[in-house]
Amino acid sequence: MADRRSRPDRPQLRQRVDPTRKVAWEVMRAVEEQDAYVNLLLPALLRENGIAGRDAAFTTELTHGTIRRSRTYDAVLDTLAPKGIDAPVRDVLRLGTHQILAMRVPSHAAVSTSVDLTRAVIGHRPASFVNAVLRKVAASDLPTWLERVAPSYEDDPVGHLAVVHAHPRWIVEALRDALGAPAAEGELAALLEADNAAPQVTLVARPGLADADDLAGLSGSPGEWSPYAFRLEGGDPGAIEGVREGRIGVQDEGSQLVAIAAAAVPVAGPDARWLDLCAGPGGKAALLGALGAARGAELVANEVTPHRAELVRSAVRLLDNTEVVVHDGRTLEADAPYDRVVVDAPCTGLGALRRRPEARWRRQPSDLVGLVPLQRDLLAHALDLVRVGGVVTYATCSPHLAETRGVVEAVLGARDDVELVDVTSVLPEVPYLDRSTPYVQLWPHLHGTDAMFVAALRRTA
Ligand SMILES: C[S@@+](CC[C@H](N)C(=O)[O-])C[C@H]1O[C@@H](n2cnc3c(N)ncnc32)[C@H](O)[C@@H]1O
Structure with missing residues (x-):
């Protein structure tokens, strides 16, 4: 029998724990107990534990996949252990369940490594419980479990899709x-389902700073919608010379389209003073600054949080036409009005859930209570900062209607000196846009981008 727990002649193996699974468990505990961010903590723990290459890829898939699907696995586990499960044990069980139901780990290996992990990080007592529960998990495949634990689509479509x-x-x-x-x-x-797949890493070759030669030799392919995008096949983007130098950035193609659209919406008259009101960490400011430099425009990149403003400074360090300032965007003052203002507003990030495994469980509907008024105030102040004939582009990485049309329509309804501009017309090549509205809404399942929303408003009086 392959189950190593059945070999009494090798007791020392029982104390061993696979470092990849231990790191995954530690990340899950930190997410729950300390509100840790997986994208910050996991790479640090991989480095600290000397986990690299295929083992790092395995740990990443194990951690991200388990956290993304954790509540679905809870529905399975709760049917098997109705009396309740302690949180640290539950995380071991979630990890084991993901290996059994969603990864190609043989069940006996998933069970035995989970038992070893339990002994190493929790103690001997729950080990037999973990063993028994995971053996029952392994008795059915994922579709069978889903049929058993999810409400039927006919009875409860939202509940069905949620599980x-x-x-x-x-x-x-x-x-x-x-x-x-x-x-x-x-x-x-x-x-x-698109939210459950890790996004491909996309580069932006900042115009005027990088060109096709800088991308030659990289494995991947040009982006589909942005002329500056390159979708990497694999490898560490931080190892690319142009990325280290700041000529190339890592940026979702949807974010590139926001900056491209913001620079392309027609303005009447001069077009030399641009403002990015919410610039941190600086991805869009760097592309906007590069696009502006080619047209003789100057960009002010504003960010309210000093440490994020430092990230903006780093992102735009090669651009002579871009200045970084630190202010609250709701009260920022200007010596003269701007020709273009971009408001890439703080939001729930529901359009970028595929990037942050824990975000869907951490975000709450109540977050909108603080965010929506902030978004409205930022957009309203941006309109005060733009000259007559100038344009404000409003963007979110959330498709939630309260943060998108709701904000735009509330601000429009409160003033008579603004008109909506059709922003779809500046992205004529991009498919799957609802061109019967003036708004751009991108989608992960259609465009392979984050679900960015874009609206453009012109000052008329
Ligand atoms: C969605 S992010 C912007 C992303 C950025 N444009 C980029 O592409 O890298 C929103 C930013 O707005 C900043 N922010 C939040 N409240 C703000 C305020 N009152 N004034 C200005 N910026 C604010 C946040 O700190 C955050 O960096």
Whole structure:
């Protein structure tokens, strides 16, 4: 029998723990107990434990995949252990369940390494419980489990999709509403599933700073929608010379399209004074600054948080036309009005859930209570800072209607010196846009980008 626990002649193995699984468990505990960010903590623990190459890829898939689908696995585990499960043991069980149901780890290996992990990080007492529960998990495959634990689609479509595709109900509802009624079941499911796949790393070759030669030799392919985008096949972007020098950045193609659209919406008259009101950490400011430099425009990149302003400084360090300032964007003052202002507003980030495994479980509907008024104030102040004939571009990396059209329409409704501009027309090559509205809404399942929203407003008086 392959199960190493059955070999009494090798007791020392029982004390061993696989470092990849231990790191995954530590990250999960820190996410729950300390509100840690997986994207910051996991790379640090991989380095600290000397985990690299294929082992690092395994640990990343194990950690991200388990956290993304944790509530779905909880539905399975709760049917097997109705009396309750302590949080540290639950995390071992979630990791084991992900290996059994969603990774190609043989069940006996997933069970035995989970038992070893339990002994090493929790103690001997729960080891037999973990063993028993995971053996029962392994008795059925994922589709069978989903059929058993998810409500039927007919009875409760949102509840069904929430369990099957591992999202909280309120996010399923928000995404359904943002897709537009009536969103086909298949389309909503495709969107939710796109959130469960890690995005490809995309580079931006900043115009005027990098060109095709800088990308030659990299494995990957040009982006589909942005002329500056390159989708990397693999490897560490930090090892690329142009990235280290700041001529190339790592930037989702959707974010590139926001900056491209913001620079392309027509303004009447001069077009030399640009402002990015919410610039941290600086990805869009760097592309905007580069686009502006080619047209003789100067960019002010504003950010309220000093440490994020430092990140902006680093991102734009090669651009002579870009100045970084630190102010609250709701009260920033200007010597003269701007020709273009970009408001890439702080938001729930529901359009970038595929990047942050824990975000869907940490975000709450109540977050909107603080964010929406802030978004409205930032957009309203941006309109005060732009000259008549100038344009404000409003963007979010969330498709939630309260943060997108809701904000734009509330601000428009409160003043008579602003008109909506059709922003879809500046992205004529981009498919799957609803061109019957003036707004751009990108989607992970259609464009392979984050779900960025873009609106443009012109001062008329
Ligand atoms: C969505 S992020 C911007 C992303 C950025 N444009 C980029 O592409 O890298 C929103 C930023 O707004 C900043 N922010 C939040 N409140 C703000 C305020 N009152 N004034 C200005 N910036 C603010 C946040 O610190 C955050 O860096």
